[in-house]
Structure formats: structure tokens, C-alpha cells
Amino acid sequence: MQAFERLCRERGVSLTIQRRNVLEALLDGKAHPTADELFADVENRIPGISRTTVYRVLDTLVELGVIGKVYQPGEAAFFDVNTHAHHHAACVLCNKIVDLEGALPNAPIPPDLKPHGFEITESHVFFRGICRDCRKKKPRPRGTAGTGSRCSRTKPSRPKNKSSSKKRTRP
């Protein structure tokens, strides 16, 4: 965190409360939050903060190299304070993300291989599957919409249109 403040000064990046709080939320919140999860968290710290700002702050943090951004196949990207190279796997049932720290037997990334004269600069490796918990608890649910038990994720979705009857059209 002081490292972050130092880095900002070095790079001439303003130290705003928004940036501080987003980083704090990343540091003491859940492990692999999406932008929206972070937004929800940061809202508690800075009540009026804008979603856009959270997205932009996250971009900035990624650019600074403070955090990593991980793209999931169909889903929202998530962020990771662990910036050293590792891969992830997501559970298709509960969406939990697990780190694959050095758990891969053979190096998945050929870093400077140049097939077809192609110079690779980024590698994205991502797995999906079923986590241990879900494998244990759901032998074959079948039809029943698996009510109880954790392994849930609800999407509150965003405030919507809210259509405030304010014509608000810009000339």
C-alpha cells in the first residue's frame, strides 16, 4: 500500500481517495472479484462513487502493474492482487475461482516461441470444471433446482434504467 503510494508519485499518478479505496477493497476483500463486485464493496467505503470510476481505477491499477486482470471465457473479467504468473480455474457450478499456483505439471506458456514468425506477448490460460465442494455435494441433482447449500451466486444486476422521468436529453 505504501508501495502503491510510492509508485503513484513516481509515475505522476494522482493519489485519489477512490484509488486508495479500490485498492483497499482489493486487498482485504474476496480473492478474485469482478469489477462489479468491487464496485459494490467500494460503495460501502465511498457511498457516492461511480461505477465508471471503479472501472477506470481498475484499468489504472492494471497499467501500474499493481493488479492483474483475468478474462474469463463468457463471463466478466476479474482482478487479482497476486500478480505473479499463475493460472485459474472456475467452477461451472458455483463460480468459485481457484488459483493454480505452479500446480501444472508441464509449462503451459511458451513465452518467446515464434511460430509463424509470431512474437507472443501475452498468454491466457483458463480452465473450467467442478470444484471439490460441488463434486461432493451434487451427485446428480436432476430437475430440482438445488435449493440450499452454499455454492450460490446471485446477481443483483445494476440499478437499471430507473427512468427518473427526467427528460435529461442533451441538446
Next chain:
Amino acid sequence: MQAFERLCRERGVSLTIQRRNVLEALLDGKAHPTADELFADVENRIPGISRTTVYRVLDTLVELGVIGKVYQPGEAAFFDVNTHAHHHAACVLCNKIVDLEGALPNAPIPPDLKPHGFEITESHVFFRGICRDCRKKKPRPRGTAGTGSRCSRTKPSRPKNKSSSKKRTRP
């Protein structure tokens, strides 16, 4: 193509002109088209076809195992008639996609590795970098928005709202 017709009959899937044409577009169009690029292509073959249909047909073809769907990190997914296992790399400058057919020295996918009791069912491996052409022609463009030369991609985007001066508010 006859193989496709056979497969459809086997699986009880109707042989519609839409499906035929989407597959044809895939077979003789560009190598790694996105859904929208295919839609644009198929529109020339079946003028009134719906975007929704193209998306659904593509899903169907993937389910039939006729084509593969590849998720790019931040971008739109693309489709691939080459269904045998291989990976891809996208050029960050021109967006061209190249196949990495067996070019990887060490197996990138640990198919049934169970780290943390996790059972992996899907693997996504994707690279980004700079293709040979772009490496040759852009030593350091600097400011100039690299005008000529192939290595371009324009996004016509979809027909838009077309909003006929309607106030655009939902009741």
C-alpha cells in the same frame, strides 16, 4: 458438407437453408470469423436472415461438433471449422488470428489434472502478440496512425437503433 447433412439426419436436426448457408459461409469465408462477421457474410446469401438465427445456428453447429467456438480474452468469440485440438494467437495490431497447430513444444493442457480436487472439463488457451507482417512493417510508427497497408479491421457494427426520432424512453 454431405457429412453435415448426414449428421443432421442422424441427430434429427432439420436441414434448413439457414444452416446450410451458415456452414457454407464458414467453409469458404475467412478463416476465423466472429458471429457478426458471419452474419454479414450470410446476409449476402440469404438477404433477410436474422442475427439471432445466425447466433443460434452457430450454437447448433458447435453442439453437433461441426465447428469449434473459441473465446478470445477481451474480444468476441470466433468460430473455427478446424475442430481438431489446436490453439490460437491473435495479433494485437491487426487482429489476425493464426493457428498454432502442434507448434507448442510442451503440452499446454493438463486434461485431467485435479489440483485442489478440481475436475477440469474445459481448457482455454490463447495467445496474443505481434504477427510477422506487423513486426516487419511497423518498426516504430509513433504518432502516425499507420495509414496504408493491409492489417486493418473495420467494424461496421450493427444497424444501430435507427431511432426514428422517437423520444427513446421506455414507458
Next chain:
DNA sequence: CGCCAAATGCAATCGTGTGTCATTTGTGAA
């Protein structure tokens, strides 16, 4: 303090799809 580029807030918009439902069409049986 006061300045000003940088950062933020806000609403609109975009891109990539998915859901709903009425209509059309392939397909197998008569």
C-alpha cells in the same frame, strides 16, 4: 491560496449476446 491538468460523476451508448413469442418451415406419415 489559486491554478490546472488529471480524475471523477453521470448518462448515454456500445458490443456481444440471450429470451420471448408469433410465424414459418422441414419432415415424416397418411
Next chain:
DNA sequence: TTCACAAATGACACACGATTGCATTTGGCG
């Protein structure tokens, strides 16, 4: 060949993640 019906399609709205344009605020500096 015609018929009936499930399957597929078309039209359109909506979902969701994310971005953009522009006015306003603010951090950092002299």
C-alpha cells in the same frame, strides 16, 4: 402429394459488461 406438428426462424426487447463524451471536482504544485 398433402397434412400436421414440432422445430426453427424472425423480430425485437432486454441483459450485462464495459466504454465514451462532457461537465464538474479535486489532487498536487507553485
